[in-house]
Amino acid sequence: MTARPHEEQPKTTSNPALISASSLPEYLVDSMQRGALFLDLLRRRGNDEIEMAARPMATVLRFGHEEIMSGRSLARPMNYSLSRILPPDGVVIDSHKRPVVVVDPRAGEGPGIGGFKAESEIGDALKAGHPVYFIGFSQQPVPGQRFLDVVEGQVRFFEQVVQLHPDSPLPFAIGNCQAGYQTLMVAMLRPDLFGPCLLAGSPMSYWQGVHGKDPMRYTGGLLGGSWLTALTSDLGHGKFDGAWLVQNFDILSTSNWLWSKQYEVYSNIDEGGDRYLAFEKWWGDFIELNGDELQFLVDNLFINDKLARNEISSSDGTIFDVRRVASPIVLFASSRDNISPPPQALGWIADIYADVEDIRAGGQTIIYCLSHTIGHLAIFVSTKVGKEQDEEFVQMIDVIDCLPPGLYEMVITPRPDDIALGGFVTGDWISRFEPRSIEDVTKLGRNSPADDHAFAAAAKASALNLAMYRTFLQPWINAFSSQASADMAHTLNPLRLSYTMFADTNPWMQGVKALAAHAAASRRPASPDNLFTQMQSETSAQITTGLNAYQTARDQMAESAFFGIYGSPILQKLLGLSGAEVRPPPGPSETELARQTIRSDADIVKCDAGGFDEALTRAVVYIVGADGVIDQRSALAFNATRKQLMRLSLIAFKGVLREQAAVLLSEPVHALETLASLVPMRDERMQLMAQVRLIVDAGGPPTPAEDERLARVQQLLALPERRQI
Secondary structure, three states, X not given: OOOOXXXXXXXXXXXXXXXXXHHHHHHHHHHHHHHHHHHHHHHHHHHHHHHHHHOOOOOOOOOOEEEEXXXXXXXXXXXXXXXXXXXXXXXXXXXXXXXXEEEOOOOOEOOOHHHOOOOOHHHHHHHOOOOEEEEEEOOOOOOOOOHHHHHHHHHHXXXXXXXXXXXXXXXXXXXXXXXXXXXXXXXHHOHHHOOOEEEEOOOOOOOOOOOOOOHHHHHHHHOOOOHHHHHHHHHOOOEEEHHHHHHHHHHHOHHHHHHHHHHHHHHOHHHHHHHHHHHHHHHOOEOEEEHHXXXXXHHHHHHOOOHHHOOOEOOOOOEOOHHHOOOOEEEEEEOOOOOOOHHHHHHHHHHHOOOHHHHHHOOOEEEEEEEOOOOOOHHHHOHHHHHHHHHHHHHOHHHHHHOOOEEEEEEEEEOOOOOOOEXXXXXXXXXXXXXXXXXXXXXXXXXXXXXHHHHHHHHHHXXXXXXXXXXXXXXXXXXXXXXXXXXXXXXXXXXXHHHHOOOOOOHHHOOHHHHHHHHHHOOOOOOOOOHHHHHHHHHHHHHHHHXXXXXXXXXXXXXXXXXXXXXXXXXXXXXXXXXXXXXXXXXXXXXXXXXXXXXXXXXXXXXXXXXXXXXXHHHHHHHHOOOOOEEHHHHHHHHHHHHHHHOOOHHHHHHHHHHHHHHHHHOHHHHHHOHHHHOOOHHHHHHHHHHHHHHHHOOOOOOHHHHHHHHHHHHHHOOOOOOOO
């Protein structure tokens, strides 16, 4: 509408000078108040770090717990302990349900990340009614404690859990990050103590990766190998400060470490403070390791990648061979994780197995679940992960335990709007298990033979440099090192100092608390459209962009330097590397042996042996396997049938399921032809067919392939009734 000439027009201010004049005072008051509140936040963070470090058993575990076994009482003492999680008010635990054991990583920070929030591994297990146990550790290691002492000592912890629940299925073990492969090593020693094992964000194949990503794998080689680990431990008077490990993780994301993490809190100081402190209380809870403990890990896993090749043995000479693990292995990884990316979390599968038949031959089940949205820490602390992946893992424990041998991907998708809650749909997510091949794993990222040669050269150089250090430099370092110098280095560690320098122990911080209280009481936030607030945001974005550009250039330079140095044929020859494969793939003979084993298993389990339970299981496996996908709802329906109709224990059901899967795999035609002989009476056949349809329909309308197989089973069961004699 056009205004009439005599009407007064609204006054608008378009002069930038006037806008600045009105915005600047508001912004200055807001920024000074935010500065005082942020400084107080750093003060509280520093106090938390000092208070946590003073505890003998520092933990951020939010759930009540009681220690039931201490590792210090073992023949080879260790600083780990087994605790029972006490359920919160209103949570009912069924002692006959499968116990869940959460093991936290000792990779620089203190324990508790597995129960950091209500929606977490521990929280979801409690909510589902499972007894839950926690394996944590104290800040200081036991003198003389070795890495193998920890692995072998945890056998006693799992023995204790099994003894406490003699009538329950074997424990579901969850190992976070470094504790993932550590827990799997325990299962390699005593597979009889374990149900499914979940490795969350756990790297087992340290060499693996793709060019342009995963720069952490180059660090050891670019530092000349593990001699620097030995030097740091010697300067620490035999101990390695975990703050150095945490700083390695921080450096991977330079912009977040140096700027974004702090800026996000400063710019949203009225809302993000408590969340920031809660996370930093764990992230800044630095622990220590014995130098020999970390040296073992660096030499055998980080530098030499021996675990993925079954080249590590226990104290009694037992080889840590993943083929010994009889229970399902579940791997949770994220493509956004730059500490434990999918190639490192899953690469060992292609190292050890020739193909899926090789996995089936050992009666093994391996499942992996991928996220493409979360970073490494979110795997353990994200509320979204707790509500999605953790909840699904816990809910599907029994299903996972009974999956036929093979390789699967667990795909978790949002529940469609047209599928209502109820029955076998218990949450906002629906899982399905899709068969995968070794090639599917290698597509996620894998070294070329030339890459493997470069990493092998780095391992050779590391051993040489370590030997030279121990011969020429270590005696001098040990001669001048003392506990006093180690304590000083510990106190002045740059990362630890960034916490403690803001604590109340610093006299310059004495007035900060009162200043922050005054700022909070008179808080006057600037409006979001304030010119200077917008300039602040733009400046922050430019800083982040600059730091990200530096990080990209640094990572590219590190990769080029690594392969330029260790990929050199001249250096490789000088280090004694031949042209043979550093990591030869499993040979055809192993694959053929696997096939023979499968056939021999099927010969033992005769196709015409069994009754209603075997027939029902065979029919369901045959039909549900039409598209190779196992839907969560059908699996849960089958598990309910197992309890209510078949009345089989989980162990017995697992045996029947695996037997029938083997029969169908080896003799598919004969297995179907003999199906009717297992249920000779017509009423049995009708009941079986009705139950089969109930299980299949639970997963939604049958697919065309499932419909075809349903019709085939219906036809087979319509054969003339056999007379009983």
